Amino acid sequence: MRSFTNSTLLGEQHLSSFDTFKTLNIKFQNIVKKILFELELIGWDPLVRNGLRSQQQANKNKKAGSGAKNSLHLYGLAADIVPADHCDPQMYDQADPQFWEDLASIAESHGLRAGLRFKKRDRPHIDVGWQNKQEYS
Numbered sequence: 001m002r003s004f005t006n007s008t009l010l011g012e013q014h015l016s017s018f019d020t021f022k023t024l025n026i027k028f029q030n031i032v033k034k035i036l037f038e039l040e041l042i043g044w045d046p047l048v049r050n051g052l053r054s055q056q057q058a059n060k061n062k063k064a065g066s067g068a069k070n071s072l073h074l075y076g077l078a079a080d081i082v083p084a085d086h087c088d089p090q091m092y093d094q095a096d097p098q099f100w101e102d103l104a105s106i107a108e109s110h111g112l113r114a115g116l117r118f119k120k121r122d123r124p125h126i127d128v129g130w131q132n133k134q135e136y137s
């Protein structure tokens with residue numbers, strides 16, 4: 001099994017995932033690390049696809065119809081986690097739906113919000129919740 005922290009076993013995809021991971025708020029990183037580890041333990045190969053996002057990028061996404069203009073990604077307090085073999089948005093529908101379920105329930109067990117449960121479903125998305133933002137500054 002691949003270990004997220006063992007760089008000798010990481011492919012290019014995983015190295016870019018690690019770079020993205022490092023853009024996250026340091027306290028949030030510790031939680032995301034646990035979530036990735038727990039997903040690996042049950043046999044998934046998760047990647048961090050999006051971390052910190054600039055306001056410029058958020059505005060662009062909003063215009064393109066993906067993502068919110070005001071997002072916890074702007075603070076490094078949200079991450080998008082995807083299965084390595086279905087890592088692009090156009091592949092999410094083909095991914096094993098159990099991955100999204102496991103991601104959501106593990107994230108929630110760490111007190112995070114899961115985009116899978118949002119009214120406007122955002123399967124890979126997890127964040128700390130607006131009411132907890134101050135705890136991370």
Ligand SMILES: [Zn+2]
Pocket residue numbers: 050073078079080122124125126
């Ligand atoms: Zn997101």
